[in-house]
Amino acid sequence: MKLLRSALFLATLALSPLAPRAFAADLPTLRVGWTVPAEEAKWLLMKRPELFQGINKTYRVEWFQFQGTPPIAQALVANAIDCGTQSPISFAQAVGEGDFKGYILGSLAQEKAGYFSVYWGTLDGSPIRSAQDLKGKTVASTVFNGGIYFYLLEWLKKGGVDPAKDLKLVEIPFPQVEDQLRAGRIAAGPFAQPFASRAEARGGIRKIFEMSELLSPLTDTFESCRKDIADGKPDLIRAYMADFKAATKHAIAHPEDAKKVTSEVTKIDYATLDKYLMSERDFYRDPVGRPDFQSIQQTWDLFTRTGYIKQKMNAADYQKPELTPAND
Amino acid sequence: MIRFGPLIVLAALLALWQAAGMAMRVETLPTPLAVLPELWALFASGEIWGDLRASLYRLAAGFVLALATGVPLGILCGRSAAVRGFVSPLLALFYPVPKAALIPILMLWLGAGDLSKITIIYLSVTLPIVYHGQQGAAAVEEKLVWSARAMGTGRAGVLLRIILPASLPELLLGVRVAIVIGLIVMISSEMIVRQNGLGYDIFNAMDMAQYRLTYAVIVVVAVLGFVLDATFERLRRRLTFWAPERQDQLPTGA
C-alpha cells in the first residue's frame, strides 16, 4: 500500500510541470482559429510576432488549427474561439442555423480574373470533360459543407447531375487529392495552391472546371470575429486587426518572408512555394486585407437562390468599419 | 528468449514494413529507413517535445481524475447493492457509446482547448476502472472482511485496508485496459479538435501530404504505447506480487 501511495504521489508530482504554462496574466488573450491555405498574414503573426506592433506586447494570441471553415464556424458559435477564418457559406450557415453573431473584419484569399481559382482536375488521359461524365464516379471535395463544397454541388446541378444520387462524394483534404487521383481512387478532385503547383509541375493533370466560372470575383476566406468580443473588447480586436493589416502588407511587400513562413507551417519546401506563392498564379489578396463585401454578397445571393443558404443575407449587417483595415 | 521477445518481434515487424515499402515503391508508404531521418529530425529539432508533453498532460490529467473518482466508485459498487443498482445500468448504457465521437459535442460545451479533451479521456478511462474495481471488490473473500471485523476494524477501515488492497489485482488490470483506451481517445480527440499533441501531428502531417512525417509520428505513438504499457505492467507486478499470477489479461480496448 505504501508503494501505491507513493506512486500516486509521484504521479501527481510529475504532472505539475507537464501542465502547459498559462499565458501571462497581464496581457489579454485572443483565441484565433486558422486553417490552410492562404493565411500568410496570420502565420506571420504566429511565427514572427516580433515584426508587429501589438502582438505579445499589448495582447497575446492562442492559436487553434482546424480542418476547413465549418469546424471554425462551430468553434465560433460554441464560444471556443474569438476570431477565425470563415468562408461566406460557412458564415451564413452559422448565422442561419447556429444563431451566430459576428463581424467580417479582414480578407484572406480571394479569386478574380488574372489570378488563381480553385479547380477540379482529372488525369490527362481520362475522358471526363463535363459534369455528365462524372456520373457513377467517385469525386473528391474538401471539407463537406465548407467554402468550396457547394460550388461543386452547384456546378454538378447545372450540368444536370444529382450530387446525392448520380455519383459518390468523398472528403479528401487538398494535399492528398493529387495522390488519390493518380492512384485511381477518385475520378476528379479539387486543387488549391500550393498543391496545384506541385501537381502541375509533375504534369498529367487536366482542369475540368474552376470556381470562377460560377462566380467572379469571388471571396474564398475572410477573418471573422464574434460580435460580443468585438463589441466588448474593441481595443483588443483593433490591435489584432491592426497587426493583421500590417502582416498582410508585409506578406505582399516581402513575399520571401511569406514563403518562408508558409513553408514552416505547411512543411512544403520553399522551392515549390517559390514557383507561385504571392504571384498571379496564387489567390488574389487585398493589399491591406480589407474584405470585398460585394463579392461576399454575390456568393450569398447565389446560394440563397439555390437553397444551400436558407435565409437572406445582407453584407451590411456584418460590417464594423472602425475595426476593419482601411485603405491607405 | 522471453526477455528479448518484443525486440525480435519488433525487428520482424520493421523488416516486414521495409519489404512492403520496397515492393510498393509509392510515396504513401515510405520504408522505415526513409522514415528514420524524419524521426531523428523530430527529436533533434525538439519539435516533438511540445506535442508529446501536451498529449501526456491530457492523458495524465484525465487519468488522475479517473483514478480519484473511479476507484472509490468501483469499490462502493462492488460492496453496496444500492450503489451498484444505481451505477450499473448507467455503465451498461455508456459502455457501447463511442466516447471519442462525443468530442464535437463536448467542444460546444467546453471549448476547443484541453478541457474538452481531458473530459473525454476521463469519461473513457473511468469506465473500465469502475467496472474492474467493482469486479474486484465484489469478489473479495467474505471471510477476509469477517476476520478484520472480528479484530475490530470499522466499516471505513474495511474498505480502505481490506477491500482496496484485496481488489488491487483486478483493479490494476482495469487500469491497464484504461491506459490503452486512454491512448486511443487521446489520439482521436486531438485529431478531431486539433491544436497540438501527437494525434494532431499524425493527422496534420497526413493532411499536408507529409507522409514520412506521418509515419514518424505513428512510430512515436507506438513506442509511447509500448513504454506506457510495459512501465505500468512492471508497476502492477510490483504492487500485486503477492497475488496469484493471471495470464489471460493483456490490454485491448476501444
Next chain:
Amino acid sequence: MIRLDRVSKTYTRAGGGEPVRALSEISADIADGAFVTIVGPSGCGKSTLLYIVGGFVPASGGAVLVEGKPIAGPGPDRGPVFQEFALFPWKTVRQNIRFGLAEQNVPRAEADRRVDELLDLVHLRQYAALYPKELSGGMKQRVAIARTLAYRPRTLLMDEPFGALDAHTRAKLQDELLQIWERERKTVLFITHGVDEAVYLSDRILVMSAAPGAIKADIAVDLPRPRRREELLRHPRYQELVIEIGRMMDTTA
C-alpha cells in the same frame, strides 16, 4: 458464557418463492473454557450457526448472548478461524499476525513482543517475512490461528479449520491446538464433519440434523485430559463414542 437462545435462520430465494429454513430454534449454553464441537452432515447449517455466533451473519430469530448481553456484530471477544485461512495475501506472516493488534491500538513495542511470542507458539519464527502464497496449507492455518490468538479473544470460533489439510498435517495441527488450548484455556466452538476429530478434541459434542438444522444430541465426552493420540485411539470409550456418533450422523443425513 455464550448462550444461544432459540437462534433460527431462514433464507429468501433470489428469484422469490418459498423461503428456506436453514436453522430452527437452536438453544445451547457454552460454558467458559469449554471445548465444544458441533458435528453434522454437510448442509445442516453448522457453519451458518457459527457465523451467527461470530456476528458475521444476522440471525432471523432468537439471539446470541455473551455474558448475558445480546451481540451486535463481530467483536474481538470472539475470534474466528476459517477453513479457507482468510489470510491477507498482501501482508507477510508477521504483518498478518500484527493486524489485529494494530486495530486494537496495542503499543508498537508490546505488539512486536506479542507477535514474536505467537510466532514461537506456532513454530513459524523463520517464516515471518514470507507472504501467504509462499506457505503450505498447514503453515497458513498456523498463521491464521496465531493471528486470532494475538488479540486474545475469549472464544475461538473454528469453522472446519483443518478441513482443507491432508491427514498428516491435520493430525499434527490437532495436537498443537490441544496444547495451546490446554495452556490458554479459551472457550472453543469448533465445527467439523469429522467425528473422530470431534471426539479427540472436545469436552462436549452437539450433533446436528439437517434441513432445517436442529440439535439432535448433546454428548459429553468423558475422556481423560491431557489427551495423547496413541493412548486415546486405543481407548475403548473413544471408539464407542466415534461409532455411536457416526451412527447418529448416518440416520440424520
Next chain:
Amino acid sequence: MILRALRSCYSVLLLLAAWELFARSGMVPRTLLPPVSLVLQRTAIALATDTFVADLATTLFRLLAGLALAVGLGIALGVISAQTRAGRAIFEPLVRVLGPLPKIALFPVLLLTLGFDNTPRIVLVLIDAIFPVMLAAHYAARAVDEKLIWSARAAGTSPTGCVLRVILPAAMPQILTGIRVAAVIACVVVFLSEMVQPGDGLGDQMIRAARAFRSVDMFVPIVVISGLGFILDTLLALVRRRALGWAG
C-alpha cells in the same frame, strides 16, 4: 415484469429525465443540448428515412465485415499459436508490442495505402477487434485441461480433430466473451473512422450535422451506433448463454 425492469434501471430514467428537464429549462441554448425527447423522436424519424438507412447499412456492412474477419482470423491465430511452443513464444511479445498501440493512429496509413472507401475502415475494425478475440482464444486454448486432450487422443482422435472437437469447444466460453468485447470495439471504431474521414455512414452523418449546426441530428447517429453496440452485445450474451449453458 416491466415494472421490475423499469425499477432496475431507474438511474437511467433519472438521467434521461434530468437531461430533458435541464434542456427544457432554458438554462442552456437548444443548440448546445437539445431535449432527449427530441433526439429520440428524430432518431425514430431518421430510421424511417431512406438516406439515413442507407448510411446505417453502409456502417453496418463495414462493422460486420470487419468483425467477422476479426472473429475468424482471431480464433484461428489464437488457437493455432497456442498449439506449438514456437507459436506461444511469438504470440506474447507480438501482443505486447501491438496491443497497446492505439490502432486509430494507423488509420492514416490505411487511408493512404487502401484508399477512402470500405477497405481501410474494415481493416481498421479488423486490427482493433481482433485482439480481444485472439487473446481469449489463445489463453483459453492454452488453459484446456491436458487430460481432456489425452482422453480424446486415447480414444483415437487425430491432432487436428483434437483442435476442432476438444480445444475449440472447451475454449468457446472465453472466446465468446472476447467476441462481445470485440463487437463493441468494432462499433466504436467504425464510427470513428467515418468521423475522421467522412464520405458516408453514420459517423459522416454526425460530422455533417455538426458542421451544419443541426445539433439534434448530431446526437441521432451516436444514439443509433450506441444502440447497435448494445444490441450486438446483448445478442452475443444471449448466444453465449444458449449455446454454452454447461459453462456456467
